[in-house]
Amino acid sequence: MGDPYLTVIVPVHEDVSEIAETIDSILTQDYPWIELLAVDCSVHGNPDLLTALDRYGGKRLRIVRERGLTRTAAFNQGISLAEGGLLGWLNPGDRYLPGAVRTAVQALEANRSWAMLYGGACYRNERGDLTAPYPTRPFDPDALMEDCFLCQPAVFFHKEAAIAAGKADESLELCANYDLWIRISKSFPVGYIQQCLATTRLYDDENAKRLWKEKGLSEVFRLSRKNYGTVAWKWAAEYAECYKSNEVSRLFEQLKAHGIFKPSAIILSSDRYPDNWLPYHANITLQMDPADPVHVLRIKGSHDFLSRFKKLHFTARVNGFQVGSYEAAGDSFVIEIPIRCSLVYCNVELHTHERFNPAEQLGTSDFRDLGFVAEDITALTAEEYRFYQTVQRGL
Structure with a gap:
């Protein structure tokens, strides 16, 4: 039996940077059975994709134009079009480290019961410097309820498992990956290796913080109620920290509006x-x-x-x-x-x-x-x- 084929799905919009570095990190891997499926959702087409197509040719790089799709919908389209039985999911700015794909595939081959595998990862700043390790840990389904300790570019999973789990929830924008990891893990075994496989861009500016505060935590609340029927106090406490300037009565009104606590006195x-x-x-x-x-x-x-x-x-x-x-x-x-x-x-x-x-x-x-x-x-x-x-x- 030959080595399994891997498709790495990269949803691309117009307002992205570092897409060239992301593509290079995928197509320079030492594992040959790999394709990059870029789902281009931009209105006018991303010029960096065309440059990459000229550089690498169309053998291992496919560009699919899906104008106007959200990133999550673009990822789901990528699942449907992927030729590989194994999948990776990178966003522009994410990068595989050298040898990451071969390491992940070998681990999955050695542990055939695993439907999903994740490894270590590191944060990277805008200059490309590694700044800190991503807080991954050995898999614990209970801990997953209160912390997303899987770093998206360091996750590899079987296409069949993603389809069986219902693919990504297109109502989610910032936390669709976290939601998918939860749903896959509820039905299939998940493996972990300590080796660092990827880097992800740490967006620590005020816009990123505002987006997480106003939209990200709300999505966490929704997916938590959907998957667990409740919300971990850790997430509610993070919300409270974001809105600590509010009076306590107003804070609890907001928490109740999000279903954290039921209406009471x-x-x-x-x-x-x-x-x-x-x-x-x-x-x-x-x-x-x-x-x-x-x-x-x-x-x-x-x-x-x-x-x-x-x-x-x-x-x-x-x-x-x-x-x-x-x-x-x-x-x-x-x-x-x-x-x-x-x-x-x-x-x-x-x-x-x-x-x-x-x-x-x-x-x-x-x-x-x-x-x-x-x-x-x-x-x-x-x-x-x-x-x-x-x-x-x-x-």
Whole structure:
């Protein structure tokens, strides 16, 4: 039996760079049974592909024009057109290291049960310098739920396995590879070798960070729910880190919108004024699911005139029973009131011992008896509070 044939699929758009280096890294491999299938999605055709065609000829390089396809759809088209029973998937800017293909093919031949193999990889900067190893590790299906430790250009897989897994999800743009690795691994054995097989470009600019924050993590949430029915806290914590400037209540609204936490308690009413001041004796009414009750009511407060009092002192009651006393010495502070209630409705009373009346103490026309400014009020279930504490400590 002869050596297996490998097709390396490279989706190409107009706004790419380093495509020539990617092509060279594929077609200069010392493994002869290889073809490069470039799926050109650009509107006018990528000139670097035509230059490569002149250089290498059409024997091992095929260019397929599929104008207007997304990168993921272009990859799927490449699977359909590939002549090889083994596949690789590179993006412009990715590069195979010398001998990578022969090493991967030999490992797959020696381990016939593996449907997919991946090896080590390194990051490369815009100057082509290797900067750091990609954090690959031996395959662990549980760990894959919370970390994509397979580096795309260092992955080789059987065409039949990709087809059986349903090919790449074309609704995903940034994380289609991660999703495909998960689905293949759910049905087939996966192998790992430590040898470094490829390099990938590390895009560390602000545009890349913004794209990951606004689109990448949302895709991770979707594919996680699809494949696992839930989202690992590690991904949710990364999202929280990206949006750490948001108030806690807003952060949990976003997490719930992404399905990380189910809709839970709501603040049905409160005495907070439109300018966010709370009266010195304030009431907050919660509505909750008794099966998943509120664990903590978190209030972030501040007081611009705290120097007049040195400290603020508070007493909290839940449904008439005192649950805690607190004090605040800084301009900004957080009060966490434990809620021991499994009813649908719960009333929280917060009494600020130092009454502030702007008219009496500052000579203004504001005669309200105030406590402090409640910048944010968040009702957290036990699971949400554990997550919040985990994020605060850092994973």
